[in-house]
Amino acid sequence: MFLRRKHSQKDDSDQRDSKVSELRTAIGPLSGRSAKYCTDACLRRYLEARNWNVDKAKKMLEETLKWRLTYKPEEIRWHEVAHEGETGKVSRANFHDHQGRTVLIMRPGMQNTKSAENNIRHLVYLLENAIMNLAEGQEQMSWLIDFTGFSLNTSIPIKVARDIVYILQGHYPERLAVAFLCNPPKIFEAFYKAVKYFLDPKTAQKVKFVYPKNKDSMELMKSYFDVEDLPGEFGGNGTLKYDHEEFSRLMAEDDVKTAKFWGIDDKPYHIANGNGHSAAEVAPEPAAPIAQRVS
Template structure:
């Protein structure tokens, strides 16, 4: 039920009514980008431009400006070159954050974060792994008209050291500025009392459109459980979120899955450069 997370802005924005009108907006942005469109064809796809337009209330000028800033960042960070084999502390980090092998009931990709598992890598490596995941989530969202990712975070056992504030702020900056429009809903599950003071600070870094997509869920709350049952197949959802899936993540199968995705990304990037 996508209406559960529809924001006030999404309900009132002037979205083009037809696919032809949307395509005209996309073409207008591409024209404003000039040579950049040929420099980064894989990144500057119709799907990416549509996401940036949606996040900028379909303003072609604002979307083009945001995309130019994203291109500048990508030149320096080179996110498209990051692959599974480059990541440090893979086994531990994957258990902290991974793409689930199931979709929600709206067909959206589910990205799971277990914040209580302490990261064993540096902040620099943690950000690098976040970007790697965002690249894969963006690839999954290429043909989507709206936010196609459900972010599900388990905060049971969370402490102030679990997610340093600087790292949280940098992560939110990257998500909102360089991967806008990906997140359709964000579930924060069972945050402890101590999280309240942290949340008051974090909210200042959130754009209104993203903040309105966030929902707090509690295992001892009937309404929370109804929302989760509306969104997910409870046989597939992890037990940490109230589901009936008690299986642990198979790291070997997950690694194989991500290597296949790396190969697909390389193939697509090569094909687009030669188009």
């Protein structure tokens, strides 16, 4: 029985490798950033998202390549979206989950702007940044969503939520490992029901509602995170205060890595401190090796 299972696993692996080769042949020759984007790991994610149907994965991938050519997410720089992040409504955590995955922290109650396009652009920037900071061999990230201060006044419109879901599912397939919605208020339930309508069933299964005072919720959180790293608002013992100036410096450094990876000749620019005055100049000079290629 053990040998049969071992052979079955090898057969599955061989079949999936064959599907990757088939998809690569189907999309044809690529050049430039499209070629750099379409690694084997990337193709696997698109196949996984379409249940290993090559034709459907091909269509999905081609739509992403068209989107990336026009939207150019790899060219977004922090100084272009920094105003969206002043309150820390979305940021990259300084810790990882037990699997070593990058963690994004979202605070919808800290919503500070009304522009749908700028909100989406800010999120796309941080998705690209999170991917760039994934460990070698890691393809997914985890989300922690803190609903402190959330109200109807701070919630984004359903249409914007729908557009975000479309981008996440259509152009970042299999990037999300799990999303913890921490202590969501009752008023969020109606909002989520509307948003869930647009979610793929596989994505919906990754969404976990957790409550710090609930024992089962905390056990679930501990299975994903070190309680000493986990901030108090998520039921842990850690502290994580968002410092916009410090985070801006970190993002500016990462922008150099991003430009180097994609072969983009960025011009030096100034990042502003909390008072809006120029704090430092960042130029695309040689940086430390990137942890993982974007795929």
